[in-house]
Amino acid sequence: MRKRYLIEISDSNQTTVYCPPSLLEGRNIKKLTFGSQSIEVNFIPHPERKEKFVFGKKVAEMIYFPDYKIPLHVFIENQTLFIGPLVGIFTAGFTPFSIRPIGERSLFFSKLLSVKQMVGALPFMFGEQHIDWDRGLIKGFFYHENGWEIHEIPFPNVIYDRLPNRKTENNSILRKVKERLQNDYLIPWYNPGFFNKLDVFNGLIQDRTVREYLPETQAFSSVSQVRELLARHSHVYLKPINGSLGLGIHQIIFDEQDAAYYCRYCDSDGVNRLRKFATLDGLFNTVFGSKRLNSILVQQGISLIKNEQRKIDFRVHTNKDDKGFWKVTAIAAKIAGPGSVTTHLKNGGVIKTPEEIFPPAESRDLCKSLSEAALLLSRSLEKNMAGIIGEIGFDLGVGRDGKVWLFEANSKPGRSIFSHPELKGFDLLTRKLSIAFAIYLTEQAIYYPEEIFK
């Protein structure tokens, strides 16, 4: 367990830092660093030998330290003492309204930032427009007892990417900012981007330990490819490679009895449709018409376990903790809405805990195999995908034979499962770990920079 220290700001104008005596034993510390800001100060043991820091407001001003009176972490390397970590949460979509600075995501961010006391870090939110490159400072949004506050602070120790969608991720200005902060300022950046669904499968299929979880998945090429897949699997799914929220997902079923093809999807009016066709070409012509099908993947359908005739899949959330180990942080069952192609809430899906649906023993076994799969998949994805990954939301299915299948891995998992009353506790756990991971990364970047920037 790393130790955390309280930092007290006094009225003094001197550049002396009273330091927990134990930290100074056998060390010669000359510099105090907060984020990217570093100053030379005089470290002396706390006069009453207390295990805390006390420094004057002058020092606080020089390192741009916001006084939130929470115990923080300390790292010492090369005669430099780092306090923090200062964690920047990078996003876009700011509004001019101080009560709701990031629109409908404001409460989500306020929850994320509210773990600072529990975790022992100083997280803040910022956008590209809040960076002052010349002075090396950022106008960061902090959240505290009185709500949103803006403080000018140094560049952070690590950056947690919470860009809201693929569009902002592909924005050229934001991409340049990201590159500059990573490459020129050497700031570790975690959860770098939305996964491309096909890359996920192509990466994982190389890994023997997880191959068994992967349904057959290919980039869509032709109707005959789908026909061929349908010959082997009773049904298949067509999904946009870069889609999210279940948009544009189609299920195609071949019914041998009446030799007909069925297509289940949610139409542009949000109505769940199930349509029957005599031929697969007819189906494609009618359902997709002239739509280009170039970023679509085709995936083997799995006969899933059901609850009252409605299929169930699972959202399993994994996070890296403050030691850099993968942890399963939430398991939710999602029951599809009647006649819906997906289990998404907006298609009438319902979220339950596994315990609410299954008898205790069955639920325990399910959670065990889901957790095992999610941890193996997390480690494998971490190796196979670019960037530092700190959390993943898996969509897993369980076949009627009990086998676990991976449908999708989300690098920026949605939070909708946490609105379920029984899952609120896991909401806090995932929030805590997503910031706690920043402590681990900061530590790595200070002690073993070559590991992170290799």
Add this chain to the structure above:
Amino acid sequence: MVLSLTSVTIVETGHTPEEEAYVKICRKVLRKWNLKSNSVIQFKIGSCSSEVLVQSADLIPGGIQIPKKLLETFTLPEPDGRYLAKYTAKNNTILVGPVIGLLTDFEINENKEPNFRSIHAFCEELHHGIAETGGFFYVFSLQGFSETGIQGYYHKDGKWIAGNFPLPDVIYNRIHSRKLEYHKIFLSFYKCINSLKIPFFNDRFLPKWEVYNLLLQEDFIHPYLPETKIFSNENLVNMISQHDTVFVKPVHGSQGRRILKISKEDEIFNIQSSLTSMTDKFIKKESPEAVYDHLKQIINNKIYIVQQGISLTSFHSRTMDFRVLCHKNFQELWEVTSLVARISGEKQFVSNIARGGEIMKPLAALSHIFPRDTAREIISLMKELSIEIAGILSSKSAGLTGELGVDIGVDKAGNLWLIEVNSKPSKNFEEPEKKIRPSARSIIKYCTKLAFEALSE
């Protein structure tokens, strides 16, 4: 709906011996349930169940014909009408319902129609809503409850009529009196329905102090909570030295009754009471200790809280706050069903309608004070915050919660402040545009969900 329910209409038959032998079900419905003609099935309405022989027939869509003799065993006074139904293969049972009971306290007078007080019109609204979507609705009091059946009232031809009913599938608690919920008659009722596994929602009034403490556990809510302490000499003196205005409220109070306001002006403390009947409405005291001594007499050893007063925005110098009505939907997610601005009566400092206030559209009210785009942000945050608060309270407190009224104030800087959360929210604030308002529809959906979930077990 999530439970894949089917709308059915129950019709009485049984004039010939042939008719008496079967429950006839519309062909389409029987097919939907994958049932064959002449199968033997459990048929359940409310708490009554019977084994029947079903037969497919050409009836009106959703029609179910039930022989008179069988129908009588279901003990509902007007069993024919619209219902929702579901077949569960697991128990080989057709479930018909929901039978919804509303529990409240009212006086029973043999010769007169009952008066359900502040929720009388709302009960009628619920009746009409349930008649429309399907189900049976009655109102009862603790006196009418027994383990084997209930005496209560149902609505027919514009009147509330006394009747004997089977136990309901779900109970909606609208008891008016906090005291009654601590009475032993309530406690034994509560024990009984728990053992019968009848879902019972909004099982009690939420004490203000408990609400505050549950919300305090969530750091991100802190900016919206006015500082609140238990009334004591020390807490009162501390609070009035820190804040210009403080309120002193009973922990178990509702509808703005018995609230005291202490405001500081040039080191003189004004004490004001929401009790209009109090002759000494304005009292001046010169020290915090004198304020305490005065309040102590009024409070009379009851549990009160002291709360930081917020300079709320006012509407033509009348106090304004907002009532956000939240309901849990069939996906167990909280939704906002209604949001109104409440403007206090002249010279009142609590804006409860019960004390002579009026309601307004929130955007119109806020646009008087803030630019329109800021007003919109305030309203959005108000809704988002209310959903969070409802979610926290319902998951942290025991028992089922299906609706909550969240009262929020806005200060001059546009910051939001939580005033109160009410588990028995008044039904008089929602805009009366429609005959059956969204909040009534939400309650009906929630009742239906709970009923069929419990029935399917």
